[in-house]
Amino acid sequence: MNNENREEKKEKKQVGLTTKILFGLLFGAITGFVLNYAVPDSYFKNTIVINGILQLIGQGFIRLMQMLVVPLVLCSLVCGSMAIGDTKKLGNVGAKALGFYICTTALAVTVALTTANVINPGIGLDMSKIHKSSTVATESATQSTNIVDTFLNIIPSNIFNSLSEGTMLQVILFALILGVILAKMGDRVETVKNFFSQFNDIMMEMTMIVMKVAPIGVFCLIAKTFSQLGIEAFQPLLKYMIAVLIALGIQCFIVYQALLKVFTGLNPLLFIKKFFPVMEFAFSTATSNATIPMSIDTLAKKMGVSKKISSFTIPLGATINMDGTSIMQGVAVVFAAQAFNIHLDLTDYLMVIGTATLASIGTAGIPSVGLVTLTMVFNTVNLPVEAIGLIMGIDRILDMTRTAVNITGDAVCTTIVAKQNDALDRDIFYQGEQKEAS
Known part of the structure; x- marks a missing residue:
């Protein structure tokens, strides 16, 4: 019994990956400040420590993340689009839910880009002077391409070249088409479907293994940055956090609620009040999958949404929204x-x-995959992936808020689809709240 109690205590005392990454961020910043302000310039400091050890480990971690991008995105999107192909069985409901999820995601990115361009989180942080690779990226990003060529470049002429060169839009298109075809062909291609599903599991496991060294990688990346930039790096990181939180707030409390009002006529404030316990649960657990039963139950008992609708749209949203x-x-x-x-x-x-x-x-329900797909987005517009090391530690803090926004979007979509399919009981929604609703 004593041994069992000791083992339980040890398990409780184990520090999670999120905490380790935050510690890596903190100690990296402290180390960088010490190197910048307390240690005089020398061959040992500049060549061996900053441009040697910290550069090797930090960039090594970035390369490990880059290594994951193509196979992970390919397998994840094939599996994701296979699931979407199955929604045809549910006809109108599936099409509406899928269309809503894609549109709100496009709106979310638009809100994020607009908010960020107003706040300008990166201004004041001149990373170009400490990363030579940014010069090449600048030249690539500023090359002019007309709109026709942009769309033509999405279509791969040779998918194997696209995979080897990491041309992500071409990989995405191929993966989506392949997944839908596999879903359509059903049992005839069960072996191929199992291959992608199992290989996707392998890539998820590899991602988790790589993320185990994330605290060390973040420490080295942050220490190198702060050793060369000093205190000036703090304000942009704070502005980045503020920009993300503001954009999340706009998406959750303005965009979603406006769509709810327009398509259902329901009271958005009452919706938030009834759904807020689920948002709190999602915030505390930081996982969309764990909130699925609670979301379905809340929508049925407090919103009047039929479980025939929510039992499909909520799990689908947890997968693709x-x-x-x-x-x-x-x-x-x-x-x-x-x-x-x-x-x-x-x-x-x-x-x-x-x-x-x-x-x-194709983004899976684990925090690290969002950072891997961020590498893919950076590659699409030729941005240096070194910036991911800066925001990685801070991003883990924002993960809980992102989860709450995700499940709110799933619930709004479900309510709208239910209304359009006559599967919403307004009396249940307004039960006991007539005065507030009026």
């Missing part, structure tokens, strides 16, 4: 572009909206 993650990616794009002094034009922003929207279909 990642508006919160898309908002983080949109703000991160602006942050990185400004930090590296890279100009992005309208075409680049449209590519970001399209890529982040499509990527959300």
Whole structure:
């Protein structure tokens, strides 16, 4: 009994990955400040420590993340689009839910890009002077491409070249088409479907293994940045957090509630009041999947939504509706572009909206995958992925808020679809709240 109690105490004392990454961020910043302000310039400091050890480990971690991008995105999107293909069995409900999720994700990225361009989180953080790769990225990003070529470049002429070169929009298109075809062919291609499902599981496991070294990678990336930039790096990071939170708030309390009012006529404030306990649960657990039963039950008992609708649209939303993650990616794009002094034009922003929207279909329900797909979004518009190391520790703090936004979007979509299919009982929604509703 004593041994069992000791083992239980040890398990409770184990520090989670989120905490470890935050510690890596904190100690990296402290180490960087010490190197910048307390340690005099020398060969050992500049060459061996900053541009040697910290550069090697930090960039090694970034390369590990880059290594995951193509196979993970390919398998995730094939599996995601296979699931979407199955929604045809539910006809009108599936089509409406899918269309709503894709549209709100595109709106979410638009809100994020607009908010970030107002707040300008990356201005004041000149990363270009400490990363030579940003010069190449700047040249690539500023090359002009007409709109016809932009759309033609989405279609792969050779998918194997697209995979080897990491041309992500082409990989995304191929994966979506392949997944829908596999879903349509059903049992005839069961072996191929199992291959992608199992390989997707393998990539998820590999992602978790790579993320185990994330605290060390973040420590080295942050320490190197702060050792060369000093205190000036703090304000942009704070502005990044504020921009993400504001964009999440706009999406959750303005965009979603406006759509709810327009398509159902229900009282948005009453909806938030009734659904708020589910939002709190999602915030505390930081996982959409764990909230599925509570969401379905709340929608049925407090909103009057038929479980025939919610039992399909809520799990589907937990799989493909990642508006919160898309908002983080949109703000991160602006942050990185400004930090590296890279100009992005309208075409680049449209590519970001399209890529982040499509990527959300295959984003799995683990926090680290959002950062991997962020690497993909950066590659689409030729942004240096070094900026991910800066925001990684802070982003984990925002993850809980993103989850609450995601499940709220699922609930709004479900309520709208239920209303349009005569599966919403307004009397239950307004039960005991007639005065407030009026």
